[in-house]
Amino acid sequence: MKKLLLINLAAFLAIFLAACGNESSGAESYPNKPIELIVPYAPGGGTDLGARELEPYIEDELGVSIEIINKEGAGGWAGWTDLINANPDGYTLGYLNTPNLTTGYLNPELERGEDLDSFSYISNHVSDPLVLAVNKDDDRFETVEDFIEYAKENEVTTSSQKVGSSEHVVSLKMNEELGTNIGIVQYEGVPEIRSDLMSGDIDSSIIALNAVYNADKEAIKPLAIFSEERSEFLPDVPTMEESGYEGLNAKIYRGIGAPAGVDSEKISILEEAFKNAIQNEEHQESMKKNAGIKPEYQDSEEFRQTLEGEEEKYKEVSDLLGW
């Protein structure tokens, strides 16, 4: 018995000392050990695939390996809670996604204490505008004007992914500002939305562009895009503004952040690495080709401003959401 105790103690000491050893060599040059990247969504989802596409380019830039850790739950907040609580030593990074990040701390029901100051920001990775899409065989809607005019007179249904999502907010704004009667059906994920749109169980879908891009193009008809410019993926689809509906633009962003309090020197090193990786042409091409999504680099400051902008947008519509 005593012998066992001794062995255990020895093992514990060995591990403890080894851990100390790591600690002391940590400060010399950053980075010198693997970096964890928390993806707060399931493996195989859009964020995860994008992260895995980017991973090798970041590794090339930083010269250390990146370990992707999937931690899903609570719309991303399971992962973000871990990120916030991680040691701000620059070795734990995470994807920050709108709108879930923004709505998570703004929704009073959830009683969260976090806000934008809970994180450090490194860069944006991709952005994806929303589109309004209908079933290809639906003769009622040839253009977005058809849709809006019809929706002013009749009730139409559209899909949204969860309460407070960008899709949800856009539908509420359209009802408020254009006088449409859009009924919102909340969904858990994209597959069910596509299925119901193709079968005509819902009249329309407000959904991220890449979800339409990757769908069967013979079955879904995009009517308009909620962004300033047309998208290279759907060059024939007009923007809402072109069609005369202003102030409805909505995009989702996915960028990289860290816990609050990471050294500004380390942030600059990471910023530079992510800049080169995201702007790498090979990466840009493969993201466009494989995911139907465009990498859009923003630096640390710009990314934070983007998130502040999102916060503003939500505060404007808080009464629509009942927040």
Place this chain on the structure above:
Amino acid sequence: MDIISQVINNFTSIDTISVLLIGVVAGLVIGSIPGMTSTMAIALLIPITFNMDSTNGLIMLVSVYTAGVYAGSLPGILLNTPGTPSSAATVLDGYPLMMQGEGTKAIGIATIGSVVGGLFSGVVLLFLAPILANISLLFSAPEYFLIAVFGLTIIASLSEGSVIKGLMAGTFGLLLGTVGIDLMTGVPRFTFGSVALEGGISLIPALIGFFSISQVMMLSEEKGGNKKLSEKGVKGNVLPTKNEFSEMVPSLIRSPIIGVLVGMLPGTGGDIGSWMSYNEAKRFSKNKEKFGKGSIEGLTASETGNNATTGGSIVPMVTLGIPGSAATAVLLGGIISAGLTPGHELFTKHGDVVYSMIVGFFIATILMGVIGLLSAKHISKVINVPTGIVAPLIVCFAVVGSYAINNSISDVWIMLVVGIMGYFMRKTGFPVAPIVLGLILGPIAEEGFRQSLSMTSDSIIIYYLSRPISVTLIILTVFSVIVPVYRNFKNKKDTN
């Protein structure tokens, strides 16, 4: 003709055969570790396929998928610990068989069932994909609600002994299913301020808790540490006898059809496929009393049903770009990464890739069967291991598995709490299966019903009655409740 020769050409290359083999072995290993699912197996391998020829990459991914779903049954049968949620129903009869010393045979039956289910779904995928895909579109929120309700009607008969206790357990399962953020309003329910509970009670930790931890606690209080798991030893052959095989036949015919249909629907996967198959096997069985005590019919149904969902869930994925399960959602990511766009043109433009993938699926299914049958005799020897070794090992697996599924320590706590709950339920004669069924089907029923309320401005009753599949499901549900009650009533009258 061109496509056929190209496909044959693919399968004579060493590369293709070896990725297929790697896929099957990886699937078997990952699937049999509790807490690691076939979904995770696919996700882990996708980055590897980036550097491969796209055909080979997809062959590897479908091989992992089918082998992973099958392998989940092995720890379920051997240790009462389902390796994946798809194998939860397998445990109900697989483990009792094992304890009776029939472990080798139980693995044999599960293997045959899985191969039959897999092959049937492969045939369907090959010949009927476009037609079935259009049928899958007819299912929407109202149908999901009704399917879940239909599935729940079996609860009364899932409970050995007291029906009241079974119903209480089922209701408790439904209640557990309400934990988490309400999809329609965004309000957190029963989360007690914990971020970990916002997504609901995670299914895998709950399954591990209910089945394995409670079992370990029973084991450790019943027996001394040196005693074997069961004194019965290992007997019997891998292959079932003629009589046993004829017991399997109804399940081998019914379950693949159920599995494929369930697999096709985007909201449901292998877990529901196996439960539905199990339920229907019991509903139609002449030996209902054997279920839960080592029924060959039940084991066959569950294992055939879950593997039939694999091909079924690929159907809408390749034809419509709508994945039929979580695992195929990841697979879809793999297909898109390979530069292919799912949809109607996938079969015409990239026929060689798709058909090679389907043929690979067939070969992988057979290969996993061969490996399973050959190893059954050896792995069933687990029964000879003393409880004092098995019990701590199961606890290790349970903790690691619950943590691994989402890198979350709170899932480990959920597993432990649920395990203790399961222990007291077993002690007091409450069946565990209805809780699990409630936990799986409850959220589907709720989401389906509330979505359907927001889908129509008409009366909800008119909406349901205007949908042919809904009407069929309503009739089925009503019958499944009335028939047993009527029979009971008649039997009592006759005996009086």
